[in-house]
Amino acid sequence: MLDLVLPLQCGGCGAPATRWCDACAGELIVAPDEPHLISPRVDPQVPVFALGRYAGARRRAILGVKEHGRGDLVAPLACALATGVHRLLVWGMVDAPLTIVPAPTRRLAARRRGGDPVTRIATAAVAGHPEIGVVPALRMRALARDSVGLGTAARERNLAGRVVLRGRPPRTDVLVVDDIVTTGATARESARVLTAAGLRVTAVLALAAA
Numbered sequence: 001m002l003d004l005v006l007p008l009q010c011g012g013c014g015a016p017a018t019r020w021c022d023a024c025a026g027e028l029i030v031a032p033d034e035p036h037l038i039s040p041r042v043d044p045q046v047p048v049f050a051l052g053r054y055a056g057a058r059r060r061a062i063l064g065v066k067e068h069g070r071g072d073l074v075a076p077l078a079c080a081l082a083t084g085v086h087r088l089l090v091w092g093m094v095d096a097p098l099t100i101v102p103a104p105t106r107r108l109a110a111r112r113r114g115g116d117p118v119t120r121i122a123t124a125a126v127a128g129h130p131e132i133g134v135v136p137a138l139r140m141r142a143l144a145r146d147s148v149g150l151g152t153a154a155r156e157r158n159l160a161g162r163v164v165l166r167g168r169p170p171r172t173d174v175l176v177v178d179d180i181v182t183t184g185a186t187a188r189e190s191a192r193v194l195t196a197a198g199l200r201v202t203a204v205l206a207l208a209a210a
């Protein structure tokens with residue numbers, strides 16, 4: 001139905017007559033030495049990996065899913081995430097059985113955007129892997145402001161004590177997945193809360209590092 005009313009445009013570069021062009025697909029390819037280990041300013045105390053920089057087609061695809069309702073871009077991002085998770089398994093950074101816990105977003109924000117994008121992308125990425133599940137085990141208390149535009153210290157203050165468990169915690173090792181790691185504050189608070197609940201957080205994997 002949407003095809004009838006929306007002009008068909010690449011979600012990465014705006015090229016006409018395609019939803020996702022070959023050039024943009026090329027930008028999301030996960031090279032053999034990726035995901036890269038990164039060092040956010042706030043140390044989450046677990047290894048943090050990113051599939052690439054928050055720029056170009058990757059940035060526009062993430063924004064497309066989060067802000068512009070481009071559900072069709074979940075698939076290419078999920079494909080890249082699946083490759084990233086596979087590499088971490090091969091490298092022995094994580095072990096199966098494994099539970100992916102999406103980093104929390106403000107619930108209101110997620111609802112407004114049609115469901116939490118990270119959960120959707122992660123679920124699509126590991127579909128068909130019986131040993132890897134996705135459990136949205138964290139939520140952000142309503143007090144937390146959207147962190148856009150906040151500096152490192154302000155982000156940490158904004159998050160302190162506001163990431164909380166929801167539901168029953170998973171029983172396996174955990175890989176925290178986030179869309180964009182900026183300061184590392186969300187990753188650290190997520191890992192801290194999960195660890196305090198007795199879980200082993202083996203790594204954080206982000207779709208992009210800002």
Ligand SMILES: [Zn+2]
Nearest residue numbers: 010013021024
């Ligand atoms: Zn494109």
